[in-house]
Amino acid sequence: MRGCSSLRYWSRVEVASRRELRRIQLKRLKRAVRYVWSRSRFYRRKLREAGFHPSDLRSLEDIRRVPLTGKEELRELQLRNVREGRPPYDGLLCVPEREVATCVATTGTTGVPLIVPLTLRDASMYHGGEVCHRGYVAVGLKPGDIVQNAFNHSFWFVSASLVDLACRTPEYPTVYLASHIGNSRLQLKLIQELRPKAFSSTPSYCLYLAELAREQGVDPRELGVEVLLLAGEPGASIPSFRARLEEAWGARAYDIYGLVEMGWVGGECWAQSGIHVAEDVFLAEVVDPETGEPVGEGEEGSLVLTHLRREAMPLLRYDTRDIVKAAFEPCECGRTHMRLVGGIVGRATEQLKVKGLAVYPSQVAEALNRIPECTGHFLIVVGKDAREILDTCTIRVEVRHGSLSDELRRRIARELQSTIWITPEVELVEEGELSRFVMKSIRVLDLRKPGALKAYLQSSRAQQALA
Numbered sequence: 001m002r003g004c005s006s007l008r009y010w011s012r013v014e015v016a017s018r019r020e021l022r023r024i025q026l027k028r029l030k031r032a033v034r035y036v037w038s039r040s041r042f043y044r045r046k047l048r049e050a051g052f053h054p055s056d057l058r059s060l061e062d063i064r065r066v067p068l069t070g071k072e073e074l075r076e077l078q079l080r081n082v083r084e085g086r087p088p089y090d091g092l093l094c095v096p097e098r099e100v101a102t103c104v105a106t107t108g109t110t111g112v113p114l115i116v117p118l119t120l121r122d123a124s125m126y127h128g129g130e131v132c133h134r135g136y137v138a139v140g141l142k143p144g145d146i147v148q149n150a151f152n153h154s155f156w157f158v159s160a161s162l163v164d165l166a167c168r169t170p171e172y173p174t175v176y177l178a179s180h181i182g183n184s185r186l187q188l189k190l191i192q193e194l195r196p197k198a199f200s201s202t203p204s205y206c207l208y209l210a211e212l213a214r215e216q217g218v219d220p221r222e223l224g225v226e227v228l229l230l231a232g233e234p235g236a237s238i239p240s241f242r243a244r245l246e247e248a249w250g251a252r253a254y255d256i257y258g259l260v261e262m263g264w265v266g267g268e269c270w271a272q273s274g275i276h277v278a279e280d281v282f283l284a285e286v287v288d289p290e291t292g293e294p295v296g297e298g299e300e301g302s303l304v305l306t307h308l309r310r311e312a313m314p315l316l317r318y319d320t321r322d323i324v325k326a327a328f329e330p331c332e333c334g335r336t337h338m339r340l341v342g343g344i345v346g347r348a349t350e351q352l353k354v355k356g357l358a359v360y361p362s363q364v365a366e367a368l369n370r371i372p373e374c375t376g377h378f379l380i381v382v383g384k385d386a387r388e389i390l391d392t393c394t395i396r397v398e399v400r401h402g403s404l405s406d407e408l409r410r411r412i413a414r415e416l417q418s419t420i421w422i423t424p425e426v427e428l429v430e431e432g433e434l435s436r437f438v439m440k441s442i443r444v445l446d447l448r449k450p451g452a453l454k455a456y457l458q459s460s461r462a463q464q465a466l467a
């Protein structure tokens with residue numbers, strides 16, 4: 001049932017029993033596997049090589065016999081296609097080319113972008129559709145509430161979702177002003193004049209905008225924003241970072257999760273107890289990032305997603321490389337869908353190996369946010385010692401004006417050590433010295449990688465003109 005009058009849920013499937021949910025998933029999974037088997041050369045070969053036939057699928061667990069699909073393998077295939085004069089998605093596309101309504105692409109920050117074609121129906125699911133609308137209702141937004149969307153269009157899955165949702169459900173007026181370089185003051189002015197109830201952006205931009213407001217003599221808490229919808233990087237689910245955002249805006253902050261390859265996957269509800277994955281749209285598994293084997297319940301691992309309702313380029317067992325921890329017991333809000341507790345704990349691709357230990361920038365953020373003198377901005381610099389043997393790790397930490405001291409530096413080092421288990425060098429810098437980022441924050445400079453310094457300088461220079 002859509003649009004329940006109480007607006008506690010958008011769709012009844014959100015509160016279906018786990019048993020019912022598994023029944024829906026199995027039915028849709030069988031259809032999805034048969035679909036790619038008959039239409040995708042890529043998957044037909046992959047399934048054949050694994051000795052798997054669609055008729056082998058009797059339970060949800062049987063899908064584990066299908067090998068994971070990785071971003072790299074898709075990118076390589078697309079590159080090869082282009083080199084040989086074919087469309088990038090040749091072999092992956094499951095519909096005639098004329099049915100491709102639009103394409104989305106990953107930002108390509110770690111290499112070449114991945115092109116994801118969508119049919120008209122995919123696009124309507126991908127954007128505004130069900131999952132996004134559920135997210136609005138889950139955080140208590142009501143018809144008539146204005147949402148200001150400051151996502152840059154490179155965050156396709158969120159940005160376009162919100163715009164599209166606005167068009168199809170006019171009861172939620174959405175103001176869209178992408179956070180382009182140089183327009184943050186305008187962004188702020190819009191908030192002052194339109195008084196949106198909800199504001200959405202990346203967590204780092206949201207914090208930056210609060211700083212900018214204060215610099216301009218405006219208290220962000222007085223602006224009437226009650227809901228912060230945050231996505232694009234870990235942040236809203238990190239308790240200390242969330243507390244800082246909520247304190248800055250006097251609002252509740254909610255984490256949303258999506259990725260270009262999949263669209264809007266889920267979001268937090270008012271209980272803030274983890275991101276609810278729309279399990280009737282995606283089959284989610286959590287696997288060991290090294291071995292690909294399922295992890296035990298409640299253990300951290302890489303999130304693997306299967307599209308259950310995609311037409312143009314459905315992906316089976318797509319390894320997102322996002323590290324999550326899943327919980328299945330019903331949420332306080334009554335929803336039964338899996339929750340990613342603590343949001344995206346880190347990205348397997350962002351995982352830094354320092355002295356053999358795994359370090360995630362989100363852990364550093366969490367440690368620093370516990371210290372009131374820190375502004376929340378930092379840069380992890382990893383390199384090699386003079387003999388080029390041992391890893392070195394320096395964390396540049398920005399602290400509030402007037403708080404530079406040796407005592408603070410030691411306190412920060414202790415806090416970091418107890419969180420990341422290595423002892424980094426800590427360098428304190430004054431508020432405003434580290435670069436601010438409009439889109440995703442760059443929080444790691446790994447000098448062990450060739451060209452890393454040049455790339456870092458280029459992207460931070462490009463963003464210098466931010467305000």
Ligand SMILES: [Zn+2]
Pocket residue numbers: 268269270271273276331332333334335
């Ligand atoms: Zn909930």
